Amino acid sequence: MDSQSKNTSASGAAGAAGYSVNLPSDLEYIPPLRQFVAEIARVEGFSKKFCFRTEIIVDELVTNGILHGSQDVHSSVTLAAKFEDGAMNLSVQDQGGTRQNLENLKRAVYSPKPPSNDKKKGRGLVIVQMLSSEIKIDLGENGQTQVHVVKTKDPDENQPQREKLLYESDL
Amino acid sequence: MRISQQVSSHDERIVLLHFEGDLNASDCEATSKIFQEIIDSKKYFIVALMENVTFVSSPFRGELMGCKLRLVEKGGNMVIVGLNYDLRERLIQMGADKIFQFYPDTHTAYNHYHWEYTQTAQVVSITLPPKLQSVPAVRRFIAGIAKQKGYTARDSFRIETIVDEIANNAIEHGDSSQPEISVELRIDRKKFELLVRNKTLMDKANQLKYVLEANKETAQTGDTRGRGLALVKLISNSINVSIDKSGTEVKITKMREDS
Numbered sequence: 001m002d003s004q005s006k007n008t009s010a011s012g013a014a015g016a017a018g019y020s021v022n023l024p025s026d027l028e029y030i031p032p033l034r035q036f037v038a039e040i041a042r043v044e045g046f047s048k049k050f051c052f053r054t055e056i057i058v059d060e061l062v063t064n065g066i067l068h069g070s071q072d073v074h075s076s077v078t079l080a081a082k083f084e085d086g087a088m089n090l091s092v093q094d095q096g097g098t099r100q101n102l103e104n105l106k107r108a109v110y111s112p113k114p115p116s117n118d119k120k121k122g123r124g125l126v127i128v129q130m131l132s133s134e135i136k137i138d139l140g141e142n143g144q145t146q147v148h149v150v151k152t153k154d155p156d157e158n159q160p161q162r163e164k165l166l167y168e169s170d171l
Numbered sequence: 172m173r174i175s176q177q178v179s180s181h182d183e184r185i186v187l188l189h190f191e192g193d194l195n196a197s198d199c200e201a202t203s204k205i206f207q208e209i210i211d212s213k214k215y216f217i218v219a220l221m222e223n224v225t226f227v228s229s230p231f232r233g234e235l236m237g238c239k240l241r242l243v244e245k246g247g248n249m250v251i252v253g254l255n256y257d258l259r260e261r262l263i264q265m266g267a268d269k270i271f272q273f274y275p276d277t278h279t280a281y282n283h284y285h286w287e288y289t290q291t292a293q294v295v296s297i298t299l300p301p302k303l304q305s306v307p308a309v310r311r312f313i314a315g316i317a318k319q320k321g322y323t324a325r326d327s328f329r330i331e332t333i334v335d336e337i338a339n340n341a342i343e344h345g346d347s348s349q350p351e352i353s354v355e356l357r358i359d360r361k362k363f364e365l366l367v368r369n370k371t372l373m374d375k376a377n378q379l380k381y382v383l384e385a386n387k388e389t390a391q392t393g394d395t396r397g398r399g400l401a402l403v404k405l406i407s408n409s410i411n412v413s414i415d416k417s418g419t420e421v422k423i424t425k426m427r428e429d430s
Contacts, residue, residue, distance in 0.1 A: 018351070019305070022296040026282045027275070029295070032315030039308035040299075066278075072181070073281045 017044055020080040025070035025094070027063065034058040037081055037090075044083040046153060053131045054088065054151065060124040061092040061147055068101040069094025069145050086153035087133075096143035105145065109137055172198040174205060178214070181281055185216045191223040196230035206238040215247025216288070218280050222253035227262065236270055248272075248287070250280050286320070292359040293320075298351045301342045301369070310334040313356055313365075320358055326428050329406045330363055336399040337421050341369040344379070349418075362408075363425045371419040379419065380412050 019040055023029045037058045038051040046054070058079065065077040075095045082089040096102070108125035115122035129135060134150040172192045179185035186209050194202075209217060219235070221227075239249045250272045254262070259273055274280040285291045295316060299305050314331035318324070334354070341352045349370040357364040371379070382400055404410055409424045 017300045017302065017305075018298075019300070020296075020298045022294075024282070024293045024295070025278070026293065027279055028282075028319045029316060032312050032319055035315065036308050036312035039311065040305055043302070043304045043308060067276060070278060073278065073285055 017084075018080065018082045020078065022076055022078045025066045025073070025075040025077055027066055030059060030062055030066075033062060033079065037079070040081065041083070041088060044088075046083075046088070050088075050151070050153065054090075057090065057128050057131055057149055057151065058092075060128050061090075061149070064105070064124060064147075065092050065094035065145075068097040068105070070097070071095055088151045090149045090151065091146055093140075093144055093146040096140070096145050102139075102145065105137060105147075109135055109147070172202075174198075174202065176205065176209070179218070179281075181277075182216075182284070184214060185218060185281075185284065186214045187218050187220055187277070189220045189223075193226040193228075194224060194231040195226070195228050199230050199234040202231070202234055203238070206234075206241070210241055210245065215242050215245045216284060217242065217247075217249040218277060219249060219251045220253055220277070221251055221258075222255075224254060224258065227258060232262070232265075232267065239270060248284075250274055250283065252277055252280050286360060290359050290361065292357040292364075295356050295358075297354045299354070301345060301347075301349055301352055303339060303342050306335060306338045306342065309338055309354060313354075316356070316358065317363060321360075322363070322427055323429055326363075326425070330365075330425060333365060333403050333407055333423055333425065336403050337365065337367045337423065340379075340399060341367050341371075341419075341421070344371060344375045345419075346370040346372055361427050363427065365423045365425075366420060368420045369418055371414075373414075376412075376414045376419045379421075380414060 017040075019037075021033060021036070023033065034055045038055040041051045041054050042048070062077055062079060069075075070077070078093045080091045080093075105125075108122070109129075112126050112129050114126050125135075128149065131151070132149045133152045134148075136148050138146040138148065140146065172190065172194055174191070175189045177187050177189075179187050188205070188209075206217075217238070235249070235251075242249050252274045253276065254273060262268070262271075262273075272280075272283060274283065286293070295313075297309060297312070299309060310331045313334045314327040317327040317330045322330070338352070338354060345352065346369075352367065352369040355366040355368075357366075379400075400410075403423065407423045407425045409422075411422045413420045413422075
């Protein structure tokens with residue numbers, strides 16, 4: 001028990017808790033991965049609601065990374081999560097898809113618009129926008145795409161302002 | 172119906188068959204001939220691309236099942252890719268998911284092919300802060316991967332136990348100033364390898380090595396702790412420790428029980 005408390009306090013003193021996972025570009029890894037991130041968010045003191053929403057964000061971003069940002073079967077996707085000051089900084093990096101994929105990603109992030117009702121795809125990043133506080137894209141030198149999401153703690157558990165605005169514009 | 176074929180640029184043992192339009196009973200004979208030609212050319216892996224398919228009749232489904240059977244007899248397989256949601260649901264309602272694997276894209280189908288037939292190991296690397304509280308999440312994550320990859324519940328539970336013991340040891344007995352520990356798993360159809368790296372004080376690391384090599388437990392009869400590594404040895408197939416200036420690495424191999 002002594003060593004447990006010693007190690008816990010040591011890591012707490014080191015600052016933000018950072019986790020990273022690099023995994024093969026394979027959809028089968030997504031269910032355990034999203035549960036893992038939700039569980040560590042819970043360990044880091046975030047609410048159940050926050051963790052459930054985090055699970056949705058992770059699912060969407062990693063699915064996109066695998067389906068649109070993987071060039072071959074040897075590709076991988078890296079997820080990094082950092083928890084500090086009541087916020088979660090999440091980033092998902094893939095190896096980069098086609099130019100069209102990148103254009104679609106930019107459009108979805110910087111000018112989000114839900115697809116029409118008859119479309120079966122295209123809602124993932126709109127949902128991520130609704131559930132997060134901030135989202136941006138970075139492009140690496142070798143074509144990698146990195147999507148950063150910041151999600152802040154919502155102490156009163158009210159719906160975030162961004163979510164209301166998107167619904168209003170949709171109506 | 173339109174059908175065209177090409178050898179996959181990813182692996183020449185795989186043939187991609189593009190289907191378009193309605194797959195009717197009248198198309199069975201022509202399709203059967205194409206399947207036979209592919210099998211005669213000694214290519215036993217077919218990816219049926221059905222993004223643009225609008226209907227699958229029952230006789231055609233039977234034709235696909237017959238082809239799959241012929242391929243399986245030769246040690247191959249046929250999988251279906253890109254079938255739209257409605258058609259897939261209809262096929263699943265008729266039990267087709269017990270015969271065919273459905274994949275959203277060719278990339279996922281290739282992953283399945285490598286997993287099943289080329290025995291390529293998949294690698295997952297995790298780094299985490301040295302917090303004991305994060306170990307349950309890590310052990311469940313890794314056990315979840317094993318389950319997802321078709322390992323039995325018993326294997327997954329044993330893997331979870333191994334991860335828990337080794338990760339807890341790495342944190343508890345590691346250098347308290349270490350910024351992170353790293354966990355890597357290599358999983359293939361037949362075995363599971365776990366590598367845990369951390370920074371350890373030299374006397375602790377040597378103690379660990381002694382316990383493992385001398386085949387002794389640290390616990391005496393009355394002690395409540397110290398049986399972790401003995402337990403890990405019991406449920407794994409091999410365990411190795413390497414120590415250098417950069418830290419300690421524990422490598423554990425566990426064979427899949429039903430392989």
